Amino acid sequence: MKGIWALFDFRGVPEYLPDLLKGAAITIEMTFTVMAISLVLGLIVALARVTRLRPVRAAATFYVEVMRGTPCLLQLFYIYFVLPAFGIRLAAFTAGVIGLTVNYAAYMSEVYRAGIQAVAKGQLEAAQALGMSRSLMMRLIILPQAIRIIVPPLGNHFISLFKDTSLASIVTVKELIFAGQIIAATNFQYFTIFTLIGAIYLMISYPGSLGVQYLERRMKIGYRPRRGAAPAGGPTRGAPQGAVS
Amino acid sequence: MIRLEKINKSFGRLRVLRDVSLEVQRGEVVCVIGPSGAGKSTLLRCINHLEGIDSGTIYIEGTPVYRFTRDGRPMVDPDHRIEELRSQVGMVFQSFNLFPHFTALENIMMAPIHVRRESRDDVRRRALALLVKVGLSDKVHAYPHELSGGQQQRVAIARALAMQPKAMLFDEVTSALDPELIGEVLRVMRQLAAEGMTMVVVTHEMGFARDVADRVIFMADGVVVEEGSPQQMFSAPKNDRTRQFLQSILERNAELGDEAATPPSEPRP
Ligand SMILES: Nc1ncnc2c1ncn2[C@@H]1O[C@H](COP(=O)(O)OP(=O)(O)OP(=O)(O)O)[C@@H](O)[C@H]1O
Ligand SMILES: [Mg+2]
Numbered sequence: 023m024k025g026i027w028a029l030f031d032f033r034g035v036p037e038y039l040p041d042l043l044k045g046a047a048i049t050i051e052m053t054f055t056v057m058a059i060s061l062v063l064g065l066i067v068a069l070a071r072v073t074r075l076r077p078v079r080a081a082a083t084f085y086v087e088v089m090r091g092t093p094c095l096l097q098l099f100y101i102y103f104v105l106p107a108f109g110i111r112l113a114a115f116t117a118g119v120i121g122l123t124v125n126y127a128a129y130m131s132e133v134y135r136a137g138i139q140a141v142a143k144g145q146l147e148a149a150q151a152l153g154m155s156r157s158l159m160m161r162l163i164i165l166p167q168a169i170r171i172i173v174p175p176l177g178n179h180f181i182s183l184f185k186d187t188s189l190a191s192i193v194t195v196k197e198l199i200f201a202g203q204i205i206a207a208t209n210f211q212y213f214t215i216f217t218l219i220g221a222i223y224l225m226i227s228y229p230g231s232l233g234v235q236y237l238e239r240r241m242k243i244g245y246r247p248r249r250g251a252a253p254a255g256g257p258t259r260g261a262p263q264g265a266v267s
Numbered sequence: 268m269i270r271l272e273k274i275n276k277s278f279g280r281l282r283v284l285r286d287v288s289l290e291v292q293r294g295e296v297v298c299v300i301g302p303s304g305a306g307k308s309t310l311l312r313c314i315n316h317l318e319g320i321d322s323g324t325i326y327i328e329g330t331p332v333y334r335f336t337r338d339g340r341p342m343v344d345p346d347h348r349i350e351e352l353r354s355q356v357g358m359v360f361q362s363f364n365l366f367p368h369f370t371a372l373e374n375i376m377m378a379p380i381h382v383r384r385e386s387r388d389d390v391r392r393r394a395l396a397l398l399v400k401v402g403l404s405d406k407v408h409a410y411p412h413e414l415s416g417g418q419q420q421r422v423a424i425a426r427a428l429a430m431q432p433k434a435m436l437f438d439e440v441t442s443a444l445d446p447e448l449i450g451e452v453l454r455v456m457r458q459l460a461a462e463g464m465t466m467v468v469v470t471h472e473m474g475f476a477r478d479v480a481d482r483v484i485f486m487a488d489g490v491v492v493e494e495g496s497p498q499q500m501f502s503a504p505k506n507d508r509t510r511q512f513l514q515s516i517l518e519r520n521a522e523l524g525d526e527a528a529t530p531p532s533e534p535r536p
Contacts (some may be wrong), residue, residue: 147317148364148423152378152430153354162381166368 045201064130089128102193118190137168177234274323298476301486357427397425417448434465
């Protein structure tokens with residue numbers, strides 16, 4: 023046990039810890055920003071993929087296939103290094119957010135789509151037979167049921183995204199990994215610093231994955247009566263009437 | 268009320284409906300019987316356009332559900348009225364299809380509120396009355412998974428009725444139910460028929476067809492083979508296929524009857 027500890031060198035920690043924490047803050051900020059945008063964008067793409075308008079559907083499918091079929095790293099390079107050639111110059115953080123968002127939105131859209139398609143066909147028919155329009159059906163019947171299917175995989179994507187923000191270091195975003203590299207390059211305490219970074223990632227992602235497991239369990243439970251719902255009993259008002267005319 | 272003229276419908280190369288014509292008068296109860304794969308479900312689904320047709324015309328209260336382009340292809344929903352038309356024709360399915368995330372009451376209230384934009388209080392009053400009518404006044408706030416099959420199907424009927432439809436379509440609504448639960452659903456349907464609801468009922472319940480139907484239609488292989496009054500159809504069918512079919516149903520019911528006679532403590536096979 024003593025051997026392991028000998029590898030650590032905690033001198034200098036007070037000096038560079040603030041930089042590391044700043045990196046961690048950027049990682050977290052990036053995670054939430056990308057997550058928020060791609061949750062919305064992913065839903066839009068998913069809806070585009072199940073619409074009846076063929077060109078829209080084709081465009082959405084093309085987008086998803088390109089994003090899933092090329093490395094995220096390449097997309098980041100493109101945004102940060104290629105776009106300036108077309109006069110689009112983005113700050114590192116912005117480029118990182120856009121690169122990760124276009125990628126994650128594609129994955130999220132697949133999760134949404136799987137959820138939407140997992141809703142039983144009979145549900146759609148019942149809604150249609152009641153005269154519901156497509157949008158009403160989506161809002162009242164499909165999405166509320168799809169949510170329970172969607173939430174656990176979305177949670178898992180959230181956690182991978184948290185780790186994948188490290189890819190943005192390639193376009194000079196000073197997130198946790200890049201901040202660590204800069205420090206290690208000056209004091210050569212690679213073991214200590216990267217172990218520390220690993221610990222910081224774990225401290226955040228482990229509770230996250232516990233949360234996802236909790237959600238998974240919750241979603242498996244059937245639909246429960248809402249709290250505050252009136253206890254079962256006869257209706258108190260409304261005279262029985264022949265509702266059939 | 269409902270008029271079908273020479274409906275044709277194919278799935279790929281399979282012709283499921285061939286020149287089917289049918290007219291249902293207001294207040295009439297028409298039972299459709301026939302072997303599996305005859306196209307009975309498809310016929311009902313075409314009436315409220317859950318399924319598109321290849322040719323023919325469907326009128327609901329004189330309003331065509333289709334108009335045809337010059338080359339004879341049906342133009343679906345030319346006036347964007349399909350949703351309105353559908354909401355005038357209630358449909359009940361074999362598999363209930365209640366919305367699992369809503370209570371019985373909410374299931375019933377959903378469409379009148381969101382499709383018809385009626386006031387919540389009116390709809391609620393009507394929904395509660397419908398739950399009384401189908402004998403479920405004690406299940407107002409129950410979720411579908413808390414209800415038996417028979418109870419779910421009765422909620423589904425109430426849900427369709429809440430739109431105050433001019434006609435109701437029933438597709439083998441008791442086929443997925445345990446034998447002891449069939450009666451409670453048929454009772455609601457009998458009452459509905461007695462109140463003068465226009466109904467098209469696809470069913471294997473010959474007793475129901477005999478008692479309730481004004482007209483019985485026998486379908487096989489996508490065509491209407493024979494139709495007539497229940498007396499005529501059940502006692503003196505003209506067509507051989509009708510006779511064979513009724514015979515096979517009788518035999519099956521006899522077998523089921525034997526099975527039902529075994530003590531309830533014995534596990535069913
Ligand atoms: N969506 C579909 N795609 C392809 N074939 C279909 C589809 N729906 C029905 N069919 C076929 O059409 C034929 C008629 O089906 P339908 O469900 O209308 O029969 P049915 O008379 O209701 O039979 P059952 O008593 O078994 O319900 C069957 O051969 C069936 O396999
Ligand atoms: Mg059928």
